[in-house]
Every structure is written in C-alpha cells, then in structure tokens.
Amino acid sequence: xxxxxxxxxxxxxxxxxxxxxxxxxxxxxxxxxxxxxxxxxxxxxxxxxxxxxxxxxxxxxxxxxxxxxxxxxxxxxxxxxxxxxxxxxxxxxxxxxxxxxxxxxxxxxxxxxxxxxxxxxxxxxxxxxxxxxxxxxxxxxxxxxxxxxxxxxxxxxxxxxxxxxxxxxxxxxxxxxxxxxxxxxxxxxxxxxxxxxxxxxxxxxxxxxxxxxxxxxxxxxxxxxxxxxxxxxxxxxxxxxxxxxxxxxxxxxxxxxxxxxxxxxxxxxxxxxxxxxxxxxx
Amino acid sequence: xxxxxxxxxxxxxxxxxxxxxxxxxxxxxxxxxxxxxxxxxxxxxxxxxxxxxxxxxxxxxxxxxxxxxxxxxxxxxxxxxxxxxxxxxxxxxxxxxxxxxxxxxxxxxxxxxxxxxxxxxxxxxxxxxxxxxxxxxxxxxxxxxxxxxxxxxxxxxxxxxxxxxxxxxxxxxxxxxxxxxxxxxxxxxxxxxxxxxxxxxxxxxxxxxxxxxxxxxxxxxxxxxxxxxxxxxxxxxxxxxxxxxxxxxxxxxxxxxxxxxxxxxx
Numbered sequence: 001x002x003x004x005x006x007x008x009x010x011x012x013x014x015x016x017x018x019x020x021x022x023x024x025x026x027x028x029x030x031x032x033x034x035x036x037x038x039x040x041x042x043x044x045x046x047x048x049x050x051x052x053x054x055x056x057x058x059x060x061x062x063x064x065x066x067x068x069x070x071x072x073x074x075x076x077x078x079x080x081x082x083x084x085x086x087x088x089x090x091x092x093x094x095x096x097x098x099x100x101x102x103x104x105x106x107x108x109x110x111x112x113x114x115x116x117x118x119x120x121x122x123x124x125x126x127x128x129x130x131x132x133x134x135x136x137x138x139x140x141x142x143x144x145x146x147x148x149x150x151x152x153x154x155x156x157x158x159x160x161x162x163x164x165x166x167x168x169x170x171x172x173x174x175x176x177x178x179x180x181x182x183x184x185x186x187x188x189x190x191x192x193x194x195x196x197x198x199x200x201x202x203x204x205x206x207x208x209x210x211x212x213x214x215x216x217x218x219x220x221x222x223x224x225x226x227x228x229x230x231x232x233x234x235x236x237x238x239x240x241x242x243x244x245x246x247x248x249x250x251x252x253x254x255x256x257x258x259x260x261x262x263x264x265x266x267x268x269x270x271x272x273x274x275x276x277x278x279x280x281x282x
Numbered sequence: 283x284x285x286x287x288x289x290x291x292x293x294x295x296x297x298x299x300x301x302x303x304x305x306x307x308x309x310x311x312x313x314x315x316x317x318x319x320x321x322x323x324x325x326x327x328x329x330x331x332x333x334x335x336x337x338x339x340x341x342x343x344x345x346x347x348x349x350x351x352x353x354x355x356x357x358x359x360x361x362x363x364x365x366x367x368x369x370x371x372x373x374x375x376x377x378x379x380x381x382x383x384x385x386x387x388x389x390x391x392x393x394x395x396x397x398x399x400x401x402x403x404x405x406x407x408x409x410x411x412x413x414x415x416x417x418x419x420x421x422x423x424x425x426x427x428x429x430x431x432x433x434x435x436x437x438x439x440x441x442x443x444x445x446x447x448x449x450x451x452x453x454x455x456x457x458x459x460x461x462x463x464x465x466x467x468x469x470x471x472x473x474x475x476x477x478x479x480x481x482x483x484x485x486x487x488x489x490x491x492x493x494x495x496x497x498x499x500x501x502x503x504x505x506x507x508x509x510x511x512x513x514x515x516x517x518x519x520x521x522x523x524x525x526x527x528x529x530x531x532x533x534x535x536x537x538x539x540x541x542x543x544x545x546x547x548x
Contacts (some may be wrong), residue, residue, distance in 0.1 A: 028387065035384035043372040046413065111542070113364030117430065120332040120362040120439075121385045122354055278334070 025124075032123045036131020040105075041138055051139070055146045058094040062087065062150050065214075075215050080245065084156050088240035089213030091147040092175060092233060095140040099176045100204050102136050103183030107193050110280050119278060126274035129184055133177035133270070140176030141169060159246045167243040167255075174262040175236040179207075181269040188276040213237050235261040285310040285437055285469045286331065291340035293326050300326040302493035303340065308437075308486075313463045313470045315480040318490035319524050320537070324473040325365065327490075328441050331471070332362045345436045358387075361430030365441040366543050369425050371415035375406050378414060379429055386433035400428045404458065420451030424458055431462065438462065440472040444479060446544030452479075459483060477516035487516075489523045496523040 044050065062083070069075060070082045077085040109115040118128055151158055159165075183200070190196050208214075210224060211233040217225055228234045239258035284307040293301040301323040308314040318324050329335045331342060333353040341348065347355040369378050379400055383393040401410045404424040414422060423443060431438060443459065444452045456479060462468050463483070474480055480487050481501050488498040497504055497519070505514040508522045 032385055035381055038384075039370075039373065039377070039381045042377055043370070046372055111366070113366030113368035114370060116329075116332075116334060116364040116366075117362060117368045117382075118385070119334055120357060120360065121382065122357040122387070123385045 029124050029127050032127040033131045033134060036118075036123075036128055037134035037138070040132060040135030044135070044139065051142050054094065054098055054139075054143065057097065058090045058143065058147060059150060061090045061093070062147075062154065066090075066154070075219065077216065081156075083154055084245055085216075085241070086214060087147060087151050087154075087156050088244045089211075089237050091144060091172065091244075092211075092237045092240055093208055093213050094143045094147070095172055095176045095236075096179050096207065096233060097204060098139050098143065099136045099179035100183045100200055102132060102180035103185075103187030103196055103200070104193065105132070106184055106187045106280065107191065107196055110191070111193075115280055119280075124274070125277045126270055129181060129270055129273045129277060130177075132184065133180045133266075136176040136180035137173035140172045144168065144172050157246050158244055164243045168240060171236055171239045171243065171258070171262070174259075174266060175233070178232055178236075178262060178266045178269060181266065181273050185269065185273045185276060188273065188280050191280070207231060207233050210234075211237055212241075232262060232265045283310055284308060285312075286314075286342070286344050286471065288327075288331075288342040289340055291327070291330060291342050292338050293323075293330060293335065294338045299493050301330070301337075304490075304493075304495055306488060306495060306498060308469060308471060310436075310469055311463075311467045312485045313459075313472065313483050315484035315487035316471070316473045316490060317475075317477070317480055317487055317520060318473075319475075322490040322524070323493040324490055325441055328362070328439050328471070328473065332360060332439055333357055358433075359436045361433070361435035361438045363423075363426050363430050363438075363440050363443060365445060366539055367422070367426075369414050369417075369422050369429065371413065374411050374413055375401060375417070375421075375425050376410045378425060379432060382429045382432050388433065396432060400432055404428050418451065419447050420454040423447065423451070423455045427455075427458060427462075431466075431468070434466065435468070437469045437471060440470065442473055442475065442540075444474065444476065445540055456482060477520055481516050489520060491524045 066083045066086045069086070073082070075082055075085075106115065109118075119125075148158065186199055186203070187196055190199055210227045211231050212228060213233065217228050217234065220228060235253065235258040238253045239255055239262070242252050242255055242258075286308040288304055288306055290303040290305055291301060292299065292303050304323075304327060316324050316327065326335070330337050331344060331349060333349055333356050336350055341350075343349065344356045345359045347359070349356055369375075373381075376397060379397040380393060383397055388396055398407075398410075401407050404427070406421060406425060406428075409417065409421065414425065417425065427438075427440070427443070440459065444455055447455060459470065459472070460483065463470055470483075472483065484501065486498065486500050487504065489496045489504070497507065499507065501516050501519075504519045505516065508514070508519055510518065
C-alpha cells in the first residue's frame with residue numbers, strides 16, 4: 001500500500017458523517033454478537049451432552065426437595081401449592097448454574113490462544129461479551145422446556161397463554177445473559193480455572209439462598225430481605241412466577257419493575273465486562 | 283515505504299522492563315524475523331503491535347495507523363496467529379474459518395466462497411467438515427494462519443508458528459508462509475527460536491536480548507558483523523548476542539505454554 005492510499009483511507013474515515021459511522025457500528029455490533037453466539041451454539045450442537053447433564057439437578061430439586069416440602073407444608077405460599085411456587089424458582093436456579101459457569105469458557109479460551117485472536121480482530125469488546133451472553137440465554141431456554149415437562153408430570157397449572165410463554169422466555173434469556181456476563185467479570189478477575197471453580201461456588205450459593213427461589217422473601221429475617229432486594233435473581237424469579245403460574249401470587253414486585261431491574265443490571269454488567277475483557281490478554 | 287514503524291516502544295510490568303525503547307521499521311512485503319531467548323520480550327512486542335496491550339511509552343504505527351489511538355483501524359488490517367492454540371477443537375475447519383470471515387466483515391454473500399477458497403489453498407478441502415480435534419498439528423497451524431489471513435491483512439503477525447510441530451508438519455507450515463510472502467506479497471512479522479527457519483524465511487532479522495534490539499540486519503550482514511566467514515551460522519550470531527546471561531527470565535509460564543501447545547499439536 002502506498003502512502004497516498006493510506007492517506008486517502010484515513011481522510012475517508014475522518015470525513016464520513018458521524019451518524020453513518022454510528023449506524024455502521026451498530027449493525028457491525030449486532031452482526032458480530034451474532035457471529036460469537038452462533039459459534040457457541042454450533043459447539044453445543046456438536047456436543048449436546050451438556051444439555052442432558054444439566055437437566056439432572058432441577059429434576060432432583062423438583063422431584064425430591066419439592067415433594068418433601070410440599071408434604072411438610074413448612075413454607076407459607078398462600079393459595080399456591082408449594083410445588084407450583086417452587087417450579088419458577090428452580091427454573092431460575094438452573095439457568096443461574098448454567099450461566100455462572102460460562103466464565104470457565106473464557107478462561108479455557110485464554111489458556112489456549114483463541115481469546116487473543118478475537119481481541120486482535122476488529123470486534124467490539126461488548127459484542128464478544130454479549131455474544132456469550134446470548135448463547136447462555138439459548139442454553140437457558142433448553143432448561144425451560146425441561147421444567148415445563150416436569151411441571152406437567154407434577155400437575156402444576158401453568159399459564160399457557162402465548163404472551164405469558166414469550167414473557168417466560170424473555171426472563172429466562174435475560175437472567176442467563178446477566179449471570180453469564182457476571183461470570184465473565186469474575187473470570188477476568190481471577191484468571192485461573194481452579195480459582196474460578198472456588199469463587200463460582202462461593203457466589204452461586206448466596207445468590208440462590210438470598211433470593212425468593214425456594215421460599216418467599218416475607219419468610220426471611222429482615223437483613224436478608226434487604227439483601228434479597230439487591231439480588232437480580234429475586235427479580236428474575238418474581239417475574240417468572242407471575243408469568244408461569246395461573247394463580248394469584250402474594251407479594252409480587254410487579255412485572256415491569258422486574259423487567260427494568262434485569263435490563264438495567266444486564267446493561268451495566270455488559271459495560272463493565274467489555275471494559276475488563278481486554279485485561280484477560282495480560 | 284515502511285508498513286510498520288516503532289519509535290522507542292517500551293513496556294514495563296512493575297519493576298521489569300520487558301521491552302526497552304525498541305525502534306525498528308519493516309518495509310511493505312518484507313518478511314521480518316524477531317529472534318530472542320524466552321523472556322527476551324518478543325511476545326510482548328507482538329502483543330503491543332496487535333493492540334492487545336498498551337505500551338508504557340513510545341509509539342508505533344501499523345499501515346499508517348497508531349496502535350493506541352487508532353487501535354480499531356489497526357485491528358482491521360492485521361492478522362495475528364498467537365503462539366498458543368487458537369483454533370477451536372470443538373468446531374470443524376469450515377466453522378473455525380466462518381467465524382473469522384464474519385468478524386472480519388467479509389460481506390455475507392462472499393463468506394462461503396472465501397472460506398472454501400481458503401480451505402482449498404491450505405490443503406484442507408477434504409477435512410473441512412471434520413472437527414479440528416481430529417486434525418494433525420500441521421493441519422491445525424495452517425488453519426490458524428488461514429483464520430488470520432481470511433481478510434488479506436496488510437501485516438501478518440506469527441508468534442513462533444512452528445513450536446511443537448514435528449519436522450514434516452514444520453516444513454508444511456514454512457512452505458505455507460513462504461507462499462503467503464511470495465504470492466500475496468504480505469508483510470510478515472514472525473518470531474522464532476529456530477535459526478534455520480529465520481534464514482529460510484526472513485529478509486531481515488532482529489535479535490532481541492533482555493528487552494532491547496541487540497542486532498538488526500539481513501542474516502548475511504549479521505554474520506559478517508561478528509567477523510564471521512562463509513561457514514558462520516546464524517546460531518553462532520545468536521549465541522554471540524544473547525549468550526551472555528546464563529538464564530533467561532520468565533521461564534515457568536513460557537515453558538508451560540510451549541509444552542501445552544506442543545502437547546496439543548503433537
């Protein structure tokens with residue numbers, strides 16, 4: 001390339017109207033998010049065993065824990081049966097567990113050289129992060145199918161209205177994307193697989209127990225109630241509960257608040273992790 | 283005209299100066315070799331030039347773009363093949379290339395044809411739909427180079443491209459790099475430990491020692507510079523400039539990465 005061509009290229013970039021560049025950037029951003037998500041899902045298609053092994057844990061929670069506590073009637077859930085109350089919580093939990101270990105994949109890509117190649121390509125960092133979040137979302141949807149099948153078996157009365165089902169998918173997707181992005185942040189911070197496994201365990205359990213997944217917030221001691229209101233999982237479970245079930249839900253926070261909190265948290269986390277992501281190259 | 287220029291490029295990690303005021307330039311179409319022992323700062327230079335890390339001080343331009351202020355433009359015109367494994371074993375050869383066709387903004391209707399062309403040119407046409415896990419070391423390296431050249435970059439960075447390969451695979455990869463240099467007139471910036479590779483591929487080489495450029499020139503000129511005769515090898519030149527310290531720094535991580543790469547490719 002000659003000096004003139006170089007100069008020409010730079011002046012074209014400089015003169016292009018700002019709006020045109022911005023639209024170009026946005027389409028590019030979505031295309032590349034799609035490219036990363038499609039790659040992750042192709043891997044899942046080649047080896048779908050993960051989807052089956054991931055189905056075991058929610059099955060045990062619903063069939064064993066759910067059955068026992070239904071009979072014990074230890075948890076006040078108003079007019080709802082406990083097993084109905086529990087199903088959305090277990091869905092959110094299994095989505096959380098899938099998503100939180102997504103960070104492992106970035107550490108694995110770092111141990112290999114793949115992540116360096118992505119970072120040296122003209123791909124926005126936020127697209128790299130969001131692409132992984134989207135793939136976690138799709139994995140989460142597979143869990144939804146399993147929970148609904150189990151629910152049918154247990155006689156849970158689901159709301160089958162198409163709008164409600166779309167809402168459920170939205171909340172599953174948002175929750176998965178949110179917690180997978182959170183796990184990428186943790187991965188950028190700890191950097192090794194061993195530490196990540198430890199930190200992952202330490203984080204998932206408090207997230208789970210400081211939420212309304214398996215008991216209502218009203219049952220918690222006051223200090224835990226406060227924490228649970230800072231926990232995005234609470235809002236995801238709350239949204240899922242009002243969308244999945246037909247009966248009236250006592251103590252719901254409201255669907256729009258749930259949605260707003262999840263969207264805001266996801267946006268914030270994607271921004272933080274896009275900023276941290278390049279550190280993984282060090 | 284120089285495609286790649288560095289001016290007093292420096293990177294410090296705490297008290298350690300990994301790259302110390304390196305000034306060099308690489309001409310368009312040139313194959314430039316960066317030689318040095320483990321921990322000499324070769325990979326750190328490549329990471330700065332490929333925008334993965336920012337320099338502590340000094341500047342560099344690639345194809346006329348500043349590596350810090352115009353990082354995104356730089357990323358569009360370079361290709362980078364890291365030392366560690368960078369093809370995904372869980373995907374097929376075709377899928378590995380398709381991702382990068384998308385990330386490098388190849389128009390959608392050209393993607394399939396471009397990927398097929400690349401596969402044919404690296405001799406992987408028949409293996410296109412097999413998982414990369416089942417490829418040999420040489421096949422993987424050629425695929426990795428194809429991933430980073432699918433957009434016909436102006437400068438290709440190769441970080442120890444033959445580490446961990448058996449002699450046959452090494453020769454295949456070297457032949458492929460020679461073809462890129464000859465047919466595509468690509469500018470290639472390569473690091474290596476193997477002097478015979480440097481002699482075979484490079485127009486000019488720079489020998490790095492403890493973060494600085496100890497010597498720079500054509501292999502022939504470097505041999506003459508140490509007072510060599512016709513039988514002097516580049517190995518002797520290398521030892522002349524880098525043999526003064528008995529141990530190199532940063533051994534463990536480096537060794538771990540290399541052994542892991544070697545294990546996966548072997």
